Amino acid sequence: MTEDEAVDDELLTIGAFAARARLSAKALRLYDRLALLAPAHVDEASGYRYYRADQVERARLVALLRQLDMPLARIAEIVEAPDGAAAAARLDAYWADVEARVAGQRTLAEYLRGRLSGRSSEMYGKFVVETVEVPEQVLITEMRHVLASELPAWIGASLGRLESAAHECGGVTAPPFVVYHSDVSMESDGQAESCVPVADVAAARAWLEKQGRTRETTVRVEPAHRLAFTRITKAQVAHPQILAAFEAVEEWMAKEGLWQAGPCREVYFVEDWDGAGAQDPVCDVAFPVR
Template sequence: MSVSVAGRRGRPATEDVGVDEELLGIGAFAARARLSAKALRLYDRLGLLAPARVDEATGYRYYRAGQVEAARLVALLRQLDMPLARIARVVDAPDGAVAAERLAAYWTDVETRHAGQRTLAGYLRGRLSGRSSEMYGKFEVDTVDVPAQVLITESRHVLADELPAWIGAALGRLEEAAGECGGAAGTPFVAYHAEVSMESDGPAEACVPVADEAAARAWAEGRGRARGRSYGWSRRSGWPVPGSPRRRWRIRRSWPRSRRWRSG
């Protein structure tokens, strides 16, 4: 139900009551959107669905009734097991056509993965039931020539259970970087340089074809310079680097530090 927050502690006395009457508390909004308050707080922190207003004194969140459709869209995309990074790209699309294209690209990846899993499951059933020799005869290997492509890539050693989330996040970063390289020039893909399973971590390489080779080289060199500066600082500071480096993103708190455990 709609609530008026005029007169609540911490709200300006000059607040427009007409606007406030359109706001829903997080509990009422969660009920309409069929999401939990915990999920709404997570989506706020990730930038997927920001509240219309946050009370500065209490940290309590308020949403507009018009945001219900966006909240339900996020919930439906989660039912497709879409990683949050790719949901953000769908939600942030400039229009419905682009959002639909990004959803279609994700679902193509899902169907490709499921097709491979279906084939593997069939092979394993045959192997476990003693019909392995029959299964081997059903596999055909074709070799095809494809045109040369300019790629920007991101590699990582990753286990199978981490793979879907990493692919979505890595391709999201690369597709964003493609804008600096003349735009994407083909379908993104993932190359596996070794087996990726629950016991083997690849590595895997996320790849996005781009149009401008010179810009792509400049982009790659820029990343290399940043990494080189990090290693240089480490050497100058007397800190040895015993293993692979990590990249860490700092996320600004979106709620008052002293009240971060409030229910709103």
């Protein structure tokens, strides 16, 4: 019997199975090697692979998912899902990640196009800049020297810790924000400060006493001030495309005759970060001004 013949009513040779699945034998061997589609039986003597007819649907599904440039681990999650609804939900989650990544890349391309073409001012004109008066605030904060690549994870973790601690400090009174005391880039680990405004300064200082030296935590009272800011989407938050927003605010300040009165910051007003879409407004890029 040749490898391309059917073995019996239950098992198919790799050639016969490949024809039914509309795939190549080479692709099937790859799926086996990647643990995405194992043969139903492998002959110990000849090494021939045999498949069941009911594996055709899985073979076709794997092939289609690979056309989405889906990582192998994500493909495995989908094909191993307990039912169709769960598989569809996992595909939805993957595609949401893809769309968010593409939106971020599109924003980055626009930023780079503006820089390379010398039309930065035209790019900055897309941002609407306003001012707002911010009252005096009691802040619990966490400091760290951080690279731009480390920012997303650290911001999420540090603000999460501070927002949990805020329950001991009278509760959160305003959106949390991150202050940049020195330059943060892919090469420079500048000092960043996560800040959560809270209601009770005495309770905040009591909380600080319990922290010891585990992290660079502080409590401070920030005086009332005026902010110049522009609102950006989730796709625009990523580095370096967020730099266009900072530069747009700086250009606007110069035109308006305003002076920078403190370090720049990002104010995160969205409550459900994970639920926000790529084009949803989530953050204000701001400078204290006078």
